Amino acid sequence: MMGRKTSPGFLVLLALGFLFASYNLITMSVHYKASKGSWLADGFDLFDPVIRVPGRAERAGKTNSKYHVAVTATDAPYSQWQCRIMYYWYKKVKDLPGSDMGSFTRVLHSGTPDNLMKEIPTFIVDPLPEGLDRGYIVLNRPWAFVQWLEKANIEEEYILMAEPDHIFVKPLPNLAHGKNPAGFPFFYIKPAEHEKIIRKFYPEEKGPVTNIDPIGNSPVIIEKTLLEEIAPTWVNISLRMKDDPTTDKTFGWVLEMYAYAVASALHGVRHTLRKDFMLQPPWDLEVGRNFIIHYTYGCDYTMKGELTYGKIGEWRFDKRSYLNGPPPRNLSLPPPGVPESVVRLVKMVNEATANIPGWGES
Structure with missing residues (x-):
């Protein structure tokens, strides 16, 4: 049975309480779901994108349900230009064969309107x-989702939680199966290697730490009612982790990702792990059959096409080079020898910026 929706007002009071009281004295009303069953190992077959499937999921089944694309964002220029590129490519692939994409929402957690309200469908939260x-x-991401799910009129039965630095390479079908969401396995999310820390938030009576998937909240396709249940717990765990010095230091910038993974496990939810959900240049060399390019890493190369990661290259594309404003139109293409994934990324950025009206204008 699904838990009742928690009001945003209650969560604000709860969050403020974290500033003044021990987390051991603060609890949320969360109805933990029973275990979804064991996992079936599919191995790492080069031609099989599915790494693991929850035992109850139908491997060959396909849902016809549309999903709503939701991306959390701020009004900072750095976030804005990435959202504009993402929305451009969403519109390009949304109605192509094989797509289960529904509507799109930029969940703006800056609290006030910005200058993209007319360009991108936007819902403002606090x-x-x-x-x-x-x-x-x-x-702010989990708190933004709690408010959006509470207040917005969302017609689709499923949600794709995405990020501004995602580019849709091709139409994305609904990879979820009923109560079994689909997620991407991140190589650096390793709950079992941090069991002592994880046990602060995932007690032994809930089961082994291997119940916690190696994922973040994005990209994830999940049933809307299931996300409504998980999201308040995700807020709670995120704040508790941030308040614990050891956890904060250990998990660093991926703390909120661990929080979503733990929150999902607390509700007994397991994800189908899809390694074809996205690729991450420069480490993934080819686009192949993947659906999303995630350009979180800098791409630095010599003019001979040699990777110089960690050192600024003679040629580079790094989103962090454009913290205060968008990249210019017509970026130079990578030199010969650079992987196809990086070339494709730059070409897709160039196409978007060439066609988005007013690009680079203040």
């Missing part, structure tokens, strides 16, 4: 109370 994120702005 940020966390001042100071609660402690400079880690990503903590």
Whole structure:
């Protein structure tokens, strides 16, 4: 049975309480779901994108349900230009064969309208109370989803949680199966290697830490009612992790990702792990049959096409080079020898910026 929806007002009071009281004295009313069953190992077959499937999921089944694309964002220029590129490619692939994409929403957690309201469908939510994120702005993501799910009229039965630095390479079908969401396995999310920390938030009576998937919240396709149940717990775990010095230091910038993975496990939810959900240049060399390019890493190369990761290259594309404004139109293409994934990324950025009206204008 699904848990009742938690009101945003209650969560604000709860969040403020974290500033003044021990987390051991604060609890949320969460109805934990029973275990979804064991996992079936599919191995790492080069031609099989599915790494693991929850035992109850029908491997060959396909849902016809549309999903709503939701991306959390701020009004900072850095976030805005990425959202504009993402929305351009969403519109390009949305209605192509094989797509289960529904509507699109930029969930803006800056609290006030910005200059993209007419360009991108946007829903405004409040940020966390001042100071609660402690400079880690990503903590606003789970709180933004709680508010959006509570207040917005969402017609689709499923949600794709995405990020501004995602580019849709091709139409994305609904990879979820009923109560079994689909997620991407991140190589750096390793709950079993941090069991001592994880047990602070996932007690032994809930089961082994291997019940926690190696995922973040994005990209994830999940049933809307299931996300409504998980999201308040995700807020709670995120704030508790940030408040614990050891956890904060260990997990760093991926803390909120661990929080979603733990929150899902607390509700007994397991994800189908899809390694074809997205690729991450420069480490993934080819686009192949993947659906999304995630350009979180800098791409630095010599003019001979040699990777110089960690050192600024003679040729580079790094989104962090454009913190205060968008990249210019017609970026130079990578030199010969650079992987196809990086070339494709730059070409897709160039196409978007060439066709988005007013690109680079203040």
